[in-house]
Structures are given as C-alpha cells and as structure tokens.
Amino acid sequence: MNVRVKLFALTQDLAGTDEVLLELTPPVTIATVRAALAEARPTLGPILPSCAFAVDNEYATDSTTVNDQAEIACLPPVSGG
Amino acid sequence: MIELTESQIDAERIRLAVSSPKCGAIVLFLGTTRQFTDAKETLTLSYTAYGPMAQSQMEKLAAQAQARWPVEKCAIAHRLGEVPIGEASVAVAVSSPHRRDAFEAASWLMDRLKELVPVWKKEHWADGGTDWVHPGLSPPAGQNGVQ
Numbered sequence: 001m002n003v004r005v006k007l008f009a010l011t012q013d014l015a016g017t018d019e020v021l022l023e024l025t026p027p028v029t030i031a032t033v034r035a036a037l038a039e040a041r042p043t044l045g046p047i048l049p050s051c052a053f054a055v056d057n058e059y060a061t062d063s064t065t066v067n068d069q070a071e072i073a074c075l076p077p078v079s080g081g
Numbered sequence: 082m083i084e085l086t087e088s089q090i091d092a093e094r095i096r097l098a099v100s101s102p103k104c105g106a107i108v109l110f111l112g113t114t115r116q117f118t119d120a121k122e123t124l125t126l127s128y129t130a131y132g133p134m135a136q137s138q139m140e141k142l143a144a145q146a147q148a149r150w151p152v153e154k155c156a157i158a159h160r161l162g163e164v165p166i167g168e169a170s171v172a173v174a175v176s177s178p179h180r181r182d183a184f185e186a187a188s189w190l191m192d193r194l195k196e197l198v199p200v201w202k203k204e205h206w207a208d209g210g211t212d213w214v215h216p217g218l219s220p221p222a223g224q225n226g227v228q
Binding site for chain 1: 112128129130131133134135137138159170171191194195196197198199200201202203213214215216217218
C-alpha cells in the first residue's frame with residue numbers, strides 16, 4: 001500500500017520536500033513508517049527518533065496501525081507560543 | 082474562538098470573545114516575540130503549522146480546560162508567518178466567575194499548547210542565519226545552533 005507522510009519545519013528542510021511517498025506491505029504501524037522514512041530519506045535519520053507522528057490529526061504511538069486512507073504526519077518537537 | 086491567523090492578533094477581539102456577564106475574571110495572556118535569546122539577537126520570527134491538527138488540538142485543549150475548571154469561555158489564537166519583534170505570536174484568554182480559576186486555566190492552556198500544538202518557530206538571527214526551534218533536539222550533522 002502507498003502511504004504519504006507529511007513533513008514540517010526542519011524535517012521538511014532536511015528531506016527537501018514536504019511529503020514523502022512510501023510503498024509498504026500491510027500491516028503497517030507507525031514503527032514501520034518511521035523505519036521506512038529513515039531508509040527513504042537518510043538525512044532524516046538523526047532526528048526521526050525525536051519526532052512524534054500523527055494519524056488523521058491525532059497523536060499516534062509506534063504501535064498505531066495505519067490504513068491506506070490515513071493522513072500521516074511526522075512532527076519534529078513543536079515550538080509554538 | 083480558536084484560530085490560526087496570518088494577521089496581527091487583536092487583543093481586544095480576543096477579550097471580547099470570552100467576555101460574559103457570568104464572569105468576574107478574564108485572564109488574557111499574550112506571548113510576544115523576543116529580541117534576545119541569551120546574547121543572540123533575533124531580527125524576526127516566523128511560524129508554520131500543521132494547520133488542521135493545530136486547530137483540532139487547540140479546540141481539544143479548550144474543551145479540556147472547560148471540563149477541568151469552572152471556566153465560562155476560552156479563546157486561543159496563534160499567529161503564523163512572519164511576526165516582527167515585540168508583537169504577539171499567541172494569545173490565550175479565559176473567563177471564569179472567580180479569578181483563581183481563570184489564572185490556572187490560562188497557565189495550563191499555554192503550557193499544553195507549547196507541548197502539543199503542532200506549530201514551529203524559525204529564528205531569523207541578526208547575523209543572517211536562521212534556525213528552526215525544536216526543543217530537546219540535538220543539532221543534526223551539518224546544522225548549527227538548532228535548539
């Protein structure tokens with residue numbers, strides 16, 4: 001299945017894009033996505049362990065499962081305010 | 082009123098959004114952009130967000146504050162894009178019958194907002210450099226001064 005991962009701030013700069021398309025074999029969890037993203041965009045490797053992930057606008061954990069309709073976002077540590 | 086905006090934050094509009102005859106207290110907090118971080122000078126800051134999630138997280142926080150304190154209304158506004166020094170990048174307002182609840186709820190809302198709402202700040206330094214601010218992140222190779 002195809003999974004699109006949105007990138008923001010430093011992750012966007014390091015990857016040189018605001019979205020990465022991953023082709024993954026189900027079942028897919030956030031742990032799978034994190035590992036596949038590190039492989040697809042090695043420049044993200046050092047900061048991915050510090051990033052949170054969201055599925056459909058909700059914070060997810062590594063065990064959260066992902067279907068092919070889900071909107072996935074990789075969120076580096078936030079700094080609003 | 083919960084909003085992300087590219088315009089200047091209008092504090093009076095935020096105050097009016099939480100105003101209620103049932104309340105004896107309104108706490109309005111404005112987070113403003115600072116010129117110096119330690120000795121380093123900032124020219125301007127810019128903010129970016131994961132818009133739909135930032136909006137839903139802020140709405141959720143406001144609902145949680147209302148469940149936790151006897152709070153009448155909450156308003157949150159976060160500015161996006163470039164924010165010149167000294168202007169408000171964020172506003173939180175809370176109204177409640179008595180002041181202690183409004184102070185506590187506003188403080189709690191700001192703390193949670195800074196932890197959970199997907200907004201990122203970029204420093205544009207006076208020396209010409211720029212840095213994304215990512216608390217707790219050690220600088221990756223090739224990047225200097227990331228917080």
